[in-house]
Amino acid sequence: MIVDLSHKIAAGVLTRSAEIESLGLLGNTGTYLDAPYHYHADRADLAHLPLERLVNVSITIVRAFGRTSVTAADLGDPDRLWGRAVLVHTGWAHHWATSRYLDLDCPHLAADAVDKLVDANAALVGIDSLNIDDPTDPKRPAHQRLLGADIPIIEHLTNLESVPDTGARLTAIPAPVRAMASFPVRAVAVYNGSGLSDVS
Numbered sequence: 001m002i003v004d005l006s007h008k009i010a011a012g013v014l015t016r017s018a019e020i021e022s023l024g025l026l027g028n029t030g031t032y033l034d035a036p037y038h039y040h041a042d043r044a045d046l047a048h049l050p051l052e053r054l055v056n057v058s059i060t061i062v063r064a065f066g067r068t069s070v071t072a073a074d075l076g077d078p079d080r081l082w083g084r085a086v087l088v089h090t091g092w093a094h095h096w097a098t099s100r101y102l103d104l105d106c107p108h109l110a111a112d113a114v115d116k117l118v119d120a121n122a123a124l125v126g127i128d129s130l131n132i133d134d135p136t137d138p139k140r141p142a143h144q145r146l147l148g149a150d151i152p153i154i155e156h157l158t159n160l161e162s163v164p165d166t167g168a169r170l171t172a173i174p175a176p177v178r179a180m181a182s183f184p185v186r187a188v189a190v191y192n193g194s195g196l197s198d199v200s
Helices: 111-119 141-148
Strands: 002-004 014-016 021-023 032-034 057-063 085-089 124-127 153-155 169-171 182-184 188-190
Touching (some): 141 153
Parallel strands (some): 085 124
Antiparallel strands (some): 002 188, 169 188
8 A cells, every 4th residue: 555645735836838847835835854954054954864764664653643742651662663754643634724724732742752752763753733843832842852863854744544553664755955954745655455454
């Protein structure tokens, strides 16, 4: 099975001529990845991200449906996080393209969850919400600490309910733009079997 985890980028940013299409967008359009360079100028930009963190990475899904602050306790055993793409399923993607999606009480990672992910050497961390941090917290612990540990972040994921808790693999590659920190990705989860129960 192949599951598309990226929101569609809506028309309005696209133009088309008889010869070539032109696209104008911000780096944080749709489902996008933040490279460490986003918060740390001495860390990897989009062009220097290690591909082993982005291609065919084992996924662990954290089910945190209905949570506002996702804590370390919600992440479970650290062994299930080690070296994996940890994707946090909150259900907030259901509000995509509505005014509710932009509300500041959106789900996010608590500081203790961030520390646990760093300690577990997560390959990548993603969430199906507006922001991986509490938008009202200027300290931005998830961005500061995850990116400071060279762990890329993906925000605005979708369809995580269609991915098994374990057994799937993630590929999510941004364009390799130098001196740029954020860019849309086509994030895809792949697993064997026709249903979630088929995957161990």
